[in-house]
Amino acid sequence: THWKHGGIVGVFGYGGGVIGRYCDQPDMFPAVAHFHTIRVNQPSSKFYSTKYLEQLCDLWERRGSGITNMHGSTGDIIFLGTHTPQLEEIFWELTHNINQDLGGSGGNLRTPSCCLGQARCEWACYNTQHLCHTFTNEYQDELHRPAFPYKFKFKFDGCPNCCVASIARSDLSFIGTWRDDIRIDPEAVKAYVGGELVPNGGAHAGRDWGAFDIQKEAIDLCPGQCMAWDGSKLSIDTSNCTRCMHCLAVMPRALRIGKDTGLSMLVGAKAPILDGAQMGSLLVPFIKAEEPYDELKEIIESLWDWWMEEGKN
Numbered sequence: 020t021h022w023k024h025g026g027i028v029g030v031f032g033y034g035g036g037v038i039g040r041y042c043d044q045p046d047m048f049p050a051v052a053h054f055h056t057i058r059v060n061q062p063s064s065k066f067y068s069t070k071y072l073e074q075l076c077d078l079w080e081r082r083g084s085g086i087t088n089m090h091g092s093t094g095d096i097i098f099l100g101t102h103t104p105q106l107e108e109i110f111w112e113l114t115h116n117i118n119q120d121l122g123g124s125g126g127n128l129r130t131p132s133c134c135l136g137q138a139r140c141e142w143a144c145y146n147t148q149h150l151c152h153t154f155t156n157e158y159q160d161e162l163h164r165p166a167f168p169y170k171f172k173f174k175f176d177g178c179p180n181c182c183v184a185s186i187a188r189s190d191l192s193f194i195g196t197w198r199d200d201i202r203i204d205p206e207a208v209k210a211y212v213g214g215e216l217v218p219n220g221g222a223h224a225g226r227d228w229g230a231f232d233i234q235k236e237a238i239d240l241c242p243g244q245c246m247a248w249d250g251s252k253l254s255i256d257t258s259n260c261t262r263c264m265h266c267l268a269v270m271p272r273a274l275r276i277g278k279d280t281g282l283s284m285l286v287g288a289k290a291p292i293l294d295g296a297q298m299g300s301l302l303v304p305f306i307k308a309e310e311p312y313d314e315l316k317e318i319i320e321s322l323w324d325w326w327m328e329e330g331k332n
């Protein structure tokens with residue numbers, strides 16, 4: 020490769036958000052002598068209007084390569100390739116005209132990201148977008164001014180389906196869950212068994228798999244072995260339910276998440292090259308996710324205090 024690694028570039032007042040890239044043959048390839056990447060903080064759950072996307076693309080065609088990545092693994096909108104003199108101009112236009120901020124890079128809080136949550140999904144156990152947006156604002160200093168020994172990521176999943184894969188991809192993951200019983204609609208269960216309702220929300224309807232078999236497709240696959248079907252009535256022993264989401268996905272019209280909802284916090288997922296990927300470990304089994312989220316902030320901040328003293332990169 021003819022790319023030199025790294026190099027410090029950025030915008031005034033921020034320590035992250037721009038990743039420097041330089042070509043080692045600038046005389047031969049002057050147009051890409053610099054090819055810096057810009058991380059732009061995506062809106063929670065990545066909802067856009069076409070007008071807004073047009074503004075982003077106009078800005079990037081004018082001041083950068085025009086190549087974007089929607090979205091990076093971190094969640095950000097990625098602008099690929101621009102020259103150093105463009106950086107302040109881009110930052111000014113982004114913040115003043117498009118009302119959008121840079122994301123994180125380096126040893127700081129990386130741009131928080133969340134699943135689409137209560138905006139679209141009946142399984143969301145808390146408002147992922149609100150929590151993500153609140154913490155993005157709350158921790159602006161940590162996001163823009165690298166003070167950590169290494170990068171640090173939050174991700175917010177509304178339920179254990181983990182659509183943003185927080186359990187594998189973030190240092191601190193917030194996964195929605197509930198404390199009470201799964202709500203069972205006995206009539207709808209019978210309708211699935213009787214074939215009036217299509218299982219799995221119709222996801223496997225493209226092929227004939229035969230009649231729905233509740234024993235084989237739900238009960239026997241329950242990791243908690245806590246479901247029972249006596250031929251007319253379904254029961255669930257909540258104390259052994261791991262909230263794996265399987266039965267809810269198979270019979271979404273019959274089974275719903277409980278009403279006493281909150282989230283679990285997991286810590287320490289990483290992908291070391293020699294040992295392979297590791298999931299986060301359970302830190303807080305259940306905590307309510309209610310405004311102003313003071314209990315959550317207390318955990319985050321004490322964890323950071325300890326890590327900034329002890330952490331090594």
Ligand code: HEM
Pocket residue numbers: 022023024025040041054056088090091092093094095097099
């Ligand atoms: C000297 C050349 C380059 C080096 C050393 C480099 C290195 C890196 C590194 C270290 C990351 C961050 C990974 C992380 O999330 O921790 C990254 C992200 C990325 N790079 Fe590069 N890169 C280079 C050039 C390029 C080029 C030329 C492209 C595309 C044309 C590109 C596309 C990307 C993309 C799409 C991401 C993901 C951004 C994200 O997920 O947030 N990179 N690169």
Ligand code: HEM
Pocket residue numbers: 088090091092093
């Ligand atoms: C047969 C060819 C390819 C396969 C099987 C493949 C497979 C994948 C998979 C599985 C991922 C997701 C990784 C993850 O986040 O877990 C991924 C991500 C990615 N691939 Fe490919 N890929 C292929 C070709 C390409 C090509 C040709 C390019 C670019 C020219 C490309 C660019 C990327 C980028 C930029 C990402 C990361 C997106 C992000 O930042 O989230 N891939 N690819």
Ligand code: SF4
Pocket residue numbers: 134135136140141142143144176177178179180181182183
């Ligand atoms: S993680 Fe759960 S709540 Fe969020 S979008 Fe996925 S299924 Fe819905």
Ligand code: SF4
Pocket residue numbers: 240241242243244245246255259260261262263264265266267
């Ligand atoms: S959510 Fe999973 S563990 Fe709980 S009852 Fe359903 S299948 Fe069993």
